[in-house]
Amino acid sequence: xxxxxxxxxxxxxxxxxxxxxxxxxxxxxxxxxxxxxxxxxxxxxxxxxxxxxxxxxxxxxxxxxxxxxxxxxxxxxxxxxxxxxxxxxxxxxxxxxxxxxxxxxxxxxxxxxxxxxxxxxxxxxxxxxxxxxxxxxxxxxxxxxxxxxxxxxxxxxxxxxxxxxxxxxxxxxxxxxxxxxxxxxxxxxxxxxxxxxxxxxxxxxxxxxxxxxxxxxxxxxxxxxxxxxxxxxxxxxxxxxxxxxxxxxxxxxxxxxxxxxxxxxxxxxxxxxxxxxxxxxxxxxxxxxxxxxxxxxxxxxxxxxxxxxxxxxxxxxxxxxxxxxxxxxxxxxxxxxxxxxxxxxxxxxxxxxxxxxxxxxxxxxxxxxxxxxxxxxxxxxxxxxxxxxxxxxxxxxxxxxxxxxxxxxxxxxxxxxxxxxxxxxxxxxxxxxxxxxxxxxxxxxxxxxxxxxxxxxxxxxxxxxxxxxxxxxxxxxxxxxxxxxxxxxxxxxxxxxxxxxxxxxxxxxxxxxxxxxxxxxxxxxxxxxxxxxxxx
Numbered sequence: 001x002x003x004x005x006x007x008x009x010x011x012x013x014x015x016x017x018x019x020x021x022x023x024x025x026x027x028x029x030x031x032x033x034x035x036x037x038x039x040x041x042x043x044x045x046x047x048x049x050x051x052x053x054x055x056x057x058x059x060x061x062x063x064x065x066x067x068x069x070x071x072x073x074x075x076x077x078x079x080x081x082x083x084x085x086x087x088x089x090x091x092x093x094x095x096x097x098x099x100x101x102x103x104x105x106x107x108x109x110x111x112x113x114x115x116x117x118x119x120x121x122x123x124x125x126x127x128x129x130x131x132x133x134x135x136x137x138x139x140x141x142x143x144x145x146x147x148x149x150x151x152x153x154x155x156x157x158x159x160x161x162x163x164x165x166x167x168x169x170x171x172x173x174x175x176x177x178x179x180x181x182x183x184x185x186x187x188x189x190x191x192x193x194x195x196x197x198x199x200x201x202x203x204x205x206x207x208x209x210x211x212x213x214x215x216x217x218x219x220x221x222x223x224x225x226x227x228x229x230x231x232x233x234x235x236x237x238x239x240x241x242x243x244x245x246x247x248x249x250x251x252x253x254x255x256x257x258x259x260x261x262x263x264x265x266x267x268x269x270x271x272x273x274x275x276x277x278x279x280x281x282x283x284x285x286x287x288x289x290x291x292x293x294x295x296x297x298x299x300x301x302x303x304x305x306x307x308x309x310x311x312x313x314x315x316x317x318x319x320x321x322x323x324x325x326x327x328x329x330x331x332x333x334x335x336x337x338x339x340x341x342x343x344x345x346x347x348x349x350x351x352x353x354x355x356x357x358x359x360x361x362x363x364x365x366x367x368x369x370x371x372x373x374x375x376x377x378x379x380x381x382x383x384x385x386x387x388x389x390x391x392x393x394x395x396x397x398x399x400x401x402x403x404x405x406x407x408x409x410x411x412x413x414x415x416x417x418x419x420x421x422x423x424x425x426x427x428x429x430x431x432x433x434x435x436x437x438x439x440x441x442x443x444x445x446x447x448x449x450x451x452x453x454x455x456x457x458x459x460x461x462x463x464x465x466x467x468x469x470x471x472x473x474x475x476x477x478x479x480x481x482x483x484x485x486x487x488x489x490x491x492x493x494x495x496x497x498x499x500x501x502x503x504x505x506x507x508x509x510x511x512x513x514x515x516x517x518x519x520x521x522x523x524x525x526x527x528x529x530x531x532x533x534x535x536x
Contacts, residue, residue, distance in 0.1 A: 054111065055119040055187070063108060063119060063187035065431050065469040066158070069300040069492065072186040072467045073165075074194055075155050077306075077488075078454060079461040081177040086135055088455045089170055089180070094129055096201045103188050103371050104132075107164050124164055131163060135170045142173040151181060152302045155465070155490065159185055180454070186467055189371040191445060192361050195464075197371070202452040202459070286379070288436045290352040293345050294473050295439055299494030306463050307503050309484030310510065321517035324397045327444050329513060330478050330485065331382070331400070332393040334442070336509035339384040339392075341502050353381040356442040357435075357472065358403070376412045378403050379438060389512045435470020442466075447481040465490040 055063070065072045098104050105127050111120035138146045150171065159165045165185035172178050184194055289295065318329045335354075342349040360376045380403060383395040443466045452459050463486045466475045473495040477488040487506055491499045 052109070052111065052120045052122045055108070055121060059187045060119050061431075063185070065186070067470070068158075069298040070468055070470065070472065071155075071158055072469065073155070073159060073183050074186055074191055074464065074467060075151075075490075076182045076194075076198060076462070076464040077151060078180045078182075078459050079174070079177070080179065080454075080457045081460050082457050083172060083178050084170065084180070084455045084457050086170055089168075090129065090133055092201055092455050093133060093168060097197070098129060100200070101197065101371060104164055104166060107162060108187070127164065132166060133168050133170070135172070137172040138174055140173065142175055147171065147174055147179060148303075148305055152304045152490075152493075154181060155183070155304060156300065156302045159183065177457075177460075190361075191359065191443065191464070191466065193371055195445060195447065199448065199452070202454050204450065204452065206453045206456050206458065208453070286437050289355045289439045292342060292354060292439060293347055294354075294495055295471070296473075296495055298471060298473055298492040301493040302490055303493045303496065303499050304465060304488070304490045305499045305503055306489065307487040307506060309461060309486050312480055312483050312485050314514070315485060315510075318513050318517040321520045322393060322513075323520075324393060325400075326485075328393060328397045328400060330444060330487075331380075331442070332389065332396045333506055333509040333513060334476055334478075334487075335382040335384050335386075335392050335396065336389060336512065337502050337505035338382060340505040340508065342384060344501065350385050350387075352385055354384050354440065355438045356380045356382050356440050356476070357438040357468070359441075359443050359466070360403075376408075377434070378406070378408060378412065380442065382442075389509065389516050393513065393516070432470045435468075435472050438472055440474040440476055441468040441472060442476045442478075444478040445480075447479055449482065451482045461486065463488040 062072050102123075103121065105123060106121040107124045108119050109122045111118045136150070138150060154169060159167060165188060167183045169181040169183075170178060171181060182198065184197075188194070189197065312326075315326050315329055318324075319326050322329070324332075338354060339349045356379070358378050358380045360378055362376055380399060383392045383399075386392045386395055445464070447462060459481075461484075462481045463479050464477050465488050466477045468475045473492040475488075475490045477490075479486055479488065487503065489499045489502060496502075
């Protein structure tokens with residue numbers, strides 16, 4: 001079909017490649033009884049720059065989640081025992097980041113039909129690496145407290161929307177060494193992809209020569225899918241009301257193989273009918289999270305802190321003794337830490353669990369390195385209402401298992417795509433609706449098992465902080481590296497003025513779980529032990 005008012009040859013397939021958000025308006029128009037879809041100038045005909053690439057709807061959703069109090073920026077911090085030469089760091093970023101990945105030379109520009117909130121990637125004609133790499137120094141003596149204060153201050157600053165959305169800081173005078181803070185906007189890629197990008201900057205030896213990047217191994221920047229499949233899935237879920245949109249979607253559209261494979265998998269499993277409708281209904285009726293000191297009016301000033309590295313072998317020993325996973329152990333310890341903090345602040349921890357928003361990676365192990373967002377979000381009820389480490393550990397294990405076997409991540413991913421296609425105010429409301437159902441964001445990312453080198457220096461410790469949307473005031477980020485695991489915590493200072501207490505409670509909970517593991521080693525874990533463990 002030809003869109004009325006468009007240049008010759010601009011059919012639906014081309015329309016969607018140019019501006020995926022057009023389908024949102026077209027579907028709404030059809031449901032209102034109009035026989036013709038709306039006519040907008042095709043993006044490709046309004047673009048003067050041939051290097052523009054449309055932003056995917058999911059990536060656009062993360063771009064639109066920026067708030068003055070919550071920035072959608074993934075922050076990472078690398079610790080070094082020795083100083084790093086500024087020019088060497090600049091050379092590494094130039095050769096291994098800027099020249100490898102187009103996104104780090106591109107800015108975000110408005111594109112598409114007026115009022116749709118469409119975006120595209122465009123080469124920055126004024127790109128200057130000096131702007132994206134800054135050099136700062138801590139005042140003497142330069143300990144963790146000073147570094148945490150500086151990191152919180154830098155993480156509170158928004159990135160310049162007129163430039164590529166990333167920045168690195170070389171922080172000197174850190175206990176005789178230095179640190180590197182990396183800040184990359186979530187619309188460029190999710191945490192798993194950015195971890196791979198970060199690792200591509202490192203070496204396994206201190207003086208390794210840069211490996212030439214061949215076309216075969218060159219990282220791919222993901223192009224926009226045809227609206228990332230969300231409306232096709234949404235049409236099937238909604239049923240009668242969206243059949244017209246579904247018919248339009250099935251006309252002359254060539255969805256890429258990955259989307260077709262996902263659709264076939266969901267259809268063969270029968271997940272596009274009653275199950276999908278049930279998931280949507282579950283999300284719609286899910287109440288806002290319980291009141292707590294972590295919910296309220298935010299101030300926009302970030303406080304960050306982190307734990308000492310914990311030996312991963314000790315966490316594994318607990319998981320083996322209790323018949324759980326490493327993730328179960330760490331999440332149970334966090335639930336216990338939050339319970340202690342709530343009690344210390346006078347809140348009734350027993351009035352109900354706290355909900356966490358948990359990112360779920362949707363990439364396959366065989367997928368090549370590439371940018372973009374390929375993950376979904378789920379809600380996990382942290383058992384802060386349960387008394388005793390054994391009860392909390394058992395609850396976490398059961399709840400995580402249910403989430404792993406749920407088709408919910410695929411549907412939520414499509415919903416995120418729809419959010420990215422909504423006009424500004426509707427998108428804002430949708431983000432708030434999602435965020436209102438959780439009190440924190442929780443993620444656990446496994447990192448390299450061996451020590452890596454960056455700009456010739458060994459990375460002593462590596463941690464990151466996950467961004468959080470809407471009015472969520474707290475992010476909990478677990479990261480394992482070189483035989484240790486570290487907890488990173490970032491909070492809004494107005495609601496959580498002393499995040500260090502949560503870290504101390506986390507240590508105490510890990511000690512409780514070690515004692516519980518010692519009991520389990522005397523006899524296999526059982527339901528009786530779970531009950532008895534409440535007294536531990």
